[in-house]
Amino acid sequence: MTQPDNSENFVPRGAIAFFAFLIALGLIIWFGIYFLMLERI
Amino acid sequence: MIDVFERRIILVSILVMGLFILAIFYAMGARKADVTECLPYDKTYETARVEQLDKTTYQIFYVARMWNFEPSVAYIPVGSEVDLFVTSNDVVHGFNVYNKNVNLMAVPGGVTKTTVRFDQPGVYKVVCHEYCGTGHQNMQAEIIVNYPKKQ
Incomplete structure (x- = not known):
């Protein structure tokens, strides 16, 4: 029995979620340091 | 596509x-x-001193050497804007003011400058954060920011 071919409808949800997580983490770290340095001017 | x-x-x-x-x-x-500036070198920067330009504007000329900063203590009234000029007499040193956005290099034959405002009273430690020899960990100075009437 062969598996149905779903490659046409494939959505990389895991990769999208991981990418969104990395972007959010980068923003939090970057702006965390950014506002800390602004406070110290 | x-x-x-x-x-x-x-x-x-x-x-x-x-x-x-x-x-x-x-x-x-x-x-x-403020963005750190590198100024043209001049022998006058080798004389450590604190200068008052007006009521709330000061200039501190720091000279770093193994293993201290001169002036080791500077008194500044609260609310002052201070121009920091840093140079070195021997090797490359670091210049970091605790809790302030100041991170400079003290380079022999070079002058780095930044401006910082002290709105909160307190003792601000200046430390060398570039390894410069066996006494590096003891290399520090103080900027004492207090109320004008107490100075």
């Missing part, structure tokens, strides 16, 4: 990079975050 997911990721990346760049311009423009 670019894949639709690829196109979205590129778009998000461009937006985030744009946000970072705008944040930098905001800090430099609206918040007046």
Whole structure:
């Protein structure tokens, strides 16, 4: 029995979620340091 | 033809990079975050001193050497804006003011300058944060920010 071919409808949800997580983490770290340095001017 | 997911990721990346760049311009423009300057060297910078330009504007000329900063203590009234000029007599030293956005290099034959505002009273430690020899860990100075009447 062969598996149905779903490659046409494939959505990389895991990769999208991981990418969104990395972007959010980068923003939090970057702006965390950014506002800390602004406070110290 | 670019894949639709690829196109979205590129778009998000461009937006985030744009946000970072705008944040930098905001800090430099609206918040007046000072950018460190390298000034042309002059022998007069080798004389450590504190100069008062007006009531709330000071200049401190620091000379770093193994293993101290001169002046080792500087008294500044609260609310002062201070120009810091840093040079070195021997090797490369670091110049970091605790709890302030000051991170300079003291380079022999070079002068680095930044401006910082002291709105809160307290003792601000200056430390060398560039390894400069066996006494490096003891190399520090103080900027004492107190109320004008107590000075």
